[in-house]
Amino acid sequence: MAGLIDRWKNRALTPQTVPQAEGMSFAEGKGLSLYRQYQERLLQINACDFGDLILHMITLMQNHRDILASIQRRARFLLVDEYQDTNVAQYLWLRLLAQRPETEPRHICCVGDDDQSIYGWRGAEVGNILRFDQDFPGAKVIRLEQNYRSTGHILGAASSLIAANASRLGKSLWTEAGAGEKIDLRGLWDxxxxxxxxxxxxxxxxxxxxxxxxxxxxxxxxxxxxxxxxxxxxxxxxYRVIGGPRFYERAEIRDALAYLRLLVQPDDDLAFERIINLPKRGLGTAALQMINRLARAEGTSMSRAAAQLIGSEDLRPQARRALAHFLEDFKRWREQIDQLDHPSLTELILEDSGIVEMWQKDKSPDASGRLENLRELVGAMREFDSLNGFLEHISLVMDNQExxxxxxxxxxxxxxxxxxxxxxxxxxxxxxxxxxxxxxxxxxx
Ligand SMILES: Nc1ncnc2c1ncn2[C@@H]1O[C@H](COP(=O)(O)OP(=O)(O)OP(=O)(O)O)[C@@H](O)[C@H]1O
Missing domain, CATH: 3.40.50.300 (P-loop containing nucleotide triphosphate hydrolases)
Incomplete structure (x- = not known):
């Protein structure tokens, strides 16, 4: 729902302006009404979300010409970078700011590169830059075609690839940096x-x-x-991985590894704690504390303490049932260790435990990347003879401190x-x- 609302806001659509058909698109037709309620609630608690920062400004400037005029008087020179990545809302906001009365000088300078538009998936409209000279008549277009970053061969290869793009203004990059090393192109198996x-x-x-x-x-x-x-x-x-943790340190990978570690080592308390309520199965802090206390009192592991607890009346019936399911799942998977090869067993566990479903239902933008990582994990396991061999390898990798x-x-x-x-x-x-x-x-x- 958050994603849906954000996309509407990127397109500058308020609950009043979302097209009827689109408004029916979420939660069995309740999308628009949820959007309306969400906006009302934000108003009640005097809060804005990210999309509102621009959307409210647009509404304000459209409905209050005096405020628009006063902002225009203050913002006389507008400079925009990465113009190809602007979305509809940012574009409308900018147009409003820039449309000063004809009698006054208009100063707007946008820098951008239509060939570098890579944010379409979050609402960027490359069309904004393609239409720039029509939207701002009289603006001068200056092509920055000299490149200082790359050598001739790289520019040549990049230019001929990008020439196949459908919507672009077109430009011919050149450099004084010389031809440089040739690009080394190799076809490799995997x-x-x-x-x-x-x-x-x-x-x-x-x-x-x-x-x-x-x-x-x-x-x-x-x-x-x-x-x-x-x-x-x-x-x-x-090495360093920029923009995210290293592969085996990613949360979804650690979760999956915790399942595997608990599978082969039922007394692994760290693994147990990590996944006891992941995906959520109604085993919250209270249940966990009870298991922990019993484990310490008995000098045993949490798995064993949990097995004891399901035979007692100490836990609430719902938590007891969830815990019993959890332990039964592991018993069933352990019986499969000799039947299935370890990648298939891992796939089964990821499915049965609800991990895959949890990420499939997750609407955050990185959810699909997490599913890809889990598939990659299963693929990585195929390179090892056994589950134990794989887990040993992982501990070595994880030990390799940066x-x-x-x-x-x-x-x-x-x-x-x-x-x-x-x-x-x-x-x-x-x-x-x-x-x-x-x-x-x-x-x-
Ligand atoms: N006139 C110049 N003479 C020498 N080097 C330059 C000149 N202009 C830019 N450079 C170098 O070229 C590189 C890219 O410059 P800059 O980041 O300004 O380009 P850009 O077009 O804004 O890049 P992007 O497309 O990523 O936004 C930098 O290393 C910069 O130092």
Whole structure:
């Protein structure tokens, strides 16, 4: 619901202006009415959400011309960066600010690059920049075509790729930096081979005296960092993941690992505590405290204390039932250890426990990335002979504390890399469905 409302706000739609058909689109037709109630509640508690910051300004400026005029008098020079990433609401807000009376000078300067529009998925409208000279007649368009960042070969390759884009103003980049090294293009079998090859190339460059902090691996989606992280750990190359935790430190991965650890080691209290109420199964703090107290009193593990508790009357019946289910699930999964291979067993656990469903129902923007990470985890397990072997590997990986002060190789998504510069860049995973991402092909933007 939060996502839906945010998208409406990005398009400058208030509860009064959401089109009727769209208003019926959520919660069995209640979307619009929930939006209205949400706005009323915000008003009652004198609060604004992020989208309101601009939406209220638009409403205010549209309905109170005197206020608009006074703001226009104060904001005489407008400078906008990353114009290609503005959404409808920001655009309308800007138009209102910029439309000073004809008799007064208008000063607005927008910098942007239609070829770098990467935020369509959160409401950015590349159309804003494409229409700029019509929206602001008389504005002068200056093409900044000299590039200071990249060498000739890189510009050439990038320009010919982007030439295939459908909506763009078009420009021809050039540089005085010289042709530079050629782009090294290789077809490799899978991510594992990519990680090996990149690892070797990084080492080669290090031997030639290149600094690790001048090298980066850029991936399209978060789950892809895993192969590279493992390879760098094996080679002892210090690395950092920008824009998010390292793969095995991500919350959903730690959750899944806790399930697996408890599976093979029922006395692992840390794992037990992490997942006892994840996904939520009505075993809150009270139940947990009771299990904890009993475990300490008896000098036993929480799993064993929990098993005792379900035979007693101490817990509320609902919590007792939930706890019994939880323990039965684990008993059933343990019986499968010898029947199923460990990736299939993990898939089963992720499904049965409700973890997958929990993320499928989650409407936050990173939920689909978390599901991808979980799939990647199952994929990673296939490289090991047994569950124990895999878990041992993980403890080694997790132990590999981030060394501070050292030069590090950077691993990050292309989105996080915007505006940064490196001497050597590796771009793995350019394959159907990954880059471009399948979702962006299906949904556009
Ligand atoms: N006139 C110049 N002479 C030399 N170097 C320059 C010049 N202008 C920009 N640069 C260099 O080019 C790089 C990119 O500059 P800048 O960040 O201003 O570009 P940008 O177009 O705003 O980038 P983006 O598209 O990411 O917004 C920087 O390393 C900067 O130092």
């Amino acid at each position: 991510a594992n081979e990519e990680a090996r090859t990149v690892g070797d190339l990084v080492e080669d460059r290090q031997r030639q005296g290149d600094s690790l902090s001048e090298m980066a691996i850029l991936v399209r989606a978060g789950f892809q960092t895993r192969e590279f992280e493992e390879r760098m750990i094996t080679l002892g190359i210090p 060394a501070s002060g050292l030069e590090k190789l950077t691993i990050m998504t292309l989105h996080a890399a915007k505006g940064l510069e490196f001497d050597t860049v590796f771009l793995p995973g350019w394959e159907e469905g990954v880059f471009p991402n399948q979702r962006s092909m299906d949904e556009g933007g």
